[in-house]
Amino acid sequence: MIQICNVSMSYQKDSTALIDLTIRIPKGDFVYLTGASGAGKSTLLKLLYGAEKPTRGQILIDGQNITRLRSSRIPHLRRRIGIVFQDFKLLNSRTLFENVAFPLEVQGRKRFEISTKVYQALKHVGLHGKLHRFPLQLSGGEQQRAAIARALVGDPMILLADEPTGNLDDEVTQEIMELFKGANARGTTVILATHNRDLIRQFPRRVLLLDKGRLKEDYTP
Amino acid sequence: MLDRVRCLMRRVWRNLKQSPVLCTAAIGTVAVALTIIAFFGIVVLNVQQVTRQWSQDIQVIAYLEQSPSASQIQAWTAKIKAMPEVEKVVFVSRDEAFRRFQKRLGPDAELLEGFGPEILPAAMEITLKPPYRNQAGVGELVGRLRQDANFSDLTYEQEWLTRFDAFIGLLKLGGVIFGGFLLFAALFIVANTIKLTLYARRDEIEIMGLVGGSSMYIKTPFLLEGALQGLVGGLLAVAGAFGLFQWLLKEGLAGFLLISGIGHILFLSLPQQLLLVAAGTALGLLGSAASLRKFVRI
Ligand SMILES: Nc1ncnc2c1ncn2[C@@H]1O[C@H](COP(=O)(O)OP(=O)(O)OP(=O)(O)O)[C@@H](O)[C@H]1O
Numbered sequence: 285m286i287q288i289c290n291v292s293m294s295y296q297k298d299s300t301a302l303i304d305l306t307i308r309i310p311k312g313d314f315v316y317l318t319g320a321s322g323a324g325k326s327t328l329l330k331l332l333y334g335a336e337k338p339t340r341g342q343i344l345i346d347g348q349n350i351t352r353l354r355s356s357r358i359p360h361l362r363r364r365i366g367i368v369f370q371d372f373k374l375l376n377s378r379t380l381f382e383n384v385a386f387p388l389e390v391q392g393r394k395r396f397e398i399s400t401k402v403y404q405a406l407k408h409v410g411l412h413g414k415l416h417r418f419p420l421q422l423s424g425g426e427q428q429r430a431a432i433a434r435a436l437v438g439d440p441m442i443l444l445a446d447e448p449t450g451n452l453d454d455e456v457t458q459e460i461m462e463l464f465k466g467a468n469a470r471g472t473t474v475i476l477a478t479h480n481r482d483l484i485r486q487f488p489r490r491v492l493l494l495d496k497g498r499l500k501e502d503y504t505p
Numbered sequence: 506m507l508d509r510v511r512c513l514m515r516r517v518w519r520n521l522k523q524s525p526v527l528c529t530a531a532i533g534t535v536a537v538a539l540t541i542i543a544f545f546g547i548v549v550l551n552v553q554q555v556t557r558q559w560s561q562d563i564q565v566i567a568y569l570e571q572s573p574s575a576s577q578i579q580a581w582t583a584k585i586k587a588m589p590e591v592e593k594v595v596f597v598s599r600d601e602a603f604r605r606f607q608k609r610l611g612p613d614a615e616l617l618e619g620f621g622p623e624i625l626p627a628a629m630e631i632t633l634k635p636p637y638r639n640q641a642g643v644g645e646l647v648g649r650l651r652q653d654a655n656f657s658d659l660t661y662e663q664e665w666l667t668r669f670d671a672f673i674g675l676l677k678l679g680g681v682i683f684g685g686f687l688l689f690a691a692l693f694i695v696a697n698t699i700k701l702t703l704y705a706r707r708d709e710i711e712i713m714g715l716v717g718g719s720s721m722y723i724k725t726p727f728l729l730e731g732a733l734q735g736l737v738g739g740l741l742a743v744a745g746a747f748g749l750f751q752w753l754l755k756e757g758l759a760g761f762l763l764i765s766g767i768g769h770i771l772f773l774s775l776p777q778q779l780l781l782v783a784a785g786t787a788l789g790l791l792g793s794a795a796s797l798r799k800f801v802r803i
């Protein structure tokens with residue numbers, strides 16, 4: 285359960301990126317975060333994984349107030365959250381396997397456990413045949429799936445995805461949405477930021493529409 | 506635990522392998538900076554040797570009006586010896602003084618023909634302990650001696666002492682300022698070189714943070730790497746300083762020192778060499794820590 289209570293956020297003094305948001309997202313929900321460019325979608329995601337702090341208001345995840353978190357506790361928050369970044373953020377100097385292994389390595393998991401889990405995660409996204417390729421040797425869609433594999437490898441409670449279908453064709457978009465639905469079906473709360481309306485029409489789920497930092501609409505089509 | 510250490514070593518090794526040029530640059534800066542410091546240190550060390558030699562000449566001489574009896578000599582020697590500033594007291598009899606004088610005159614000794622030891626006074630030659638071999642120490646001792654009427658005729662080289670004091674003071678001040686400046690400059694340069702290596706890996710650092718790496722987890726290999734680079738740089742600096750010492754300093758200093766009557770030119774002692782290596786390690790560690798603060802924000 286994610287509770288966002290009267291949250292405002294401004295990067296600079298005179299401009300506000302988010303204004304007085306109040307949102308409840310129950311466990312296991314699938315939510316689209318949508319709105320024009322600059323509406324504050326990425327900013328809200330950043331607040332959720334602790335990269336920024338709100339200037340006002342509270343955010344609770346499973347009853348824990350993450351806006352009051354000491355910085356030393358933030359890593360523990362992030363281990364429960366899988367993030368798919370708009371620009372993937374894969375390391376070009378590491379193989380696909382190493383990239384996906386990263387979150388587990390950081391947590392100090394055993395090597396044997398890491399190998400098994402990484403293989404499973406890559407198999408799940410259909411990339412288990414390309415373990416030793418480097419990101420730049422993969423297509424855009426494959427990189428996107430690699431990023432998703434990395435986000436899901438640690439079995440997160442929450443999956444945050446920022447424009448995960450940015451410039452992919454319809455077919456690849458379908459494949460990727462299946463991955464998100466699959467993760468959601470296994471109990472992960474999914475929050476997907478996008479301005480692709482076709483996507484919402486094709487896979488209708490709850491929609492949070494932001495407009496210049498305000499929550500304009502919250503509906504389930 | 507063993508697994509963790511092995512994993513850490515792997516990460517350090519990977520980092521070193523990934524950017525050998527920057528790594529070499531970091532080691533190089535530490536090495537060069539510390540070599541300069543060591544070079545300077547060797548010079549100071551040997552100049553100190555000279556001043557220590559010179560300071561042995563700092564004496565206070567008390568001329569005695571009459572030749573004292575053996576028991577008097579004994580009593581006075583004991584009395585002077587008990588003073589806190591005094592290292593050594595030597596009684597110089599008239600005969601002894603006369604012999605020395607003759608020797609000093611050398612071929613001109615015949616000038617003394619017809620004169621006897623009675624023309625020279627007997628004296629107590631007082632050498633000071635090293636910490637008192639300066640103007641203030643001599644002043645204190647002279648004050649103490651004057652309280653005894655037997656030692657009223659005192660000589661010491663006032664003007665020379667003043668200059669010696671000024672020289673030592675200048676040397677110390679120069680050492681502190683120059684050494685401090687060099688260390689600070691070294692830290693600055695090393696920190697910036699390490700910042701470059703971190704900059705080259707900023708993506709990795711960012712992603713480690715985003716997937717839940719703790720601050721410690723992210724920083725440790727970089728700190729270790731910095732320390733390692735500093736250690737290697739420090740070792741190279743010892744070698745470099747030795748090279749410079751053999752090639753440049755030994756001849757140059759020898760000329761200067763031999764005039765001053767010192768036959769042996771010093772290189773850094775083993776503890777000083779270890780200190781240099783430790784300084785390199787600390788430099789690398791501090792440099793990494795300072796740069797990491799800017800890159801790791803969790
Ligand atoms: N790091 C930052 N510093 C200052 N202002 C920022 C920063 N990041 C975003 N902003 C501002 O905050 C507002 C919201 O930005 P945000 O990135 O959340 O929008 P978005 O909805 O994700 O847009 P897009 O669809 O283009 O990704 C914008 O006005 C933007 O200019």
Ligand SMILES: [Mg+2]
Binds near residue numbers: 325326327446
């Ligand atoms: Mg955005």
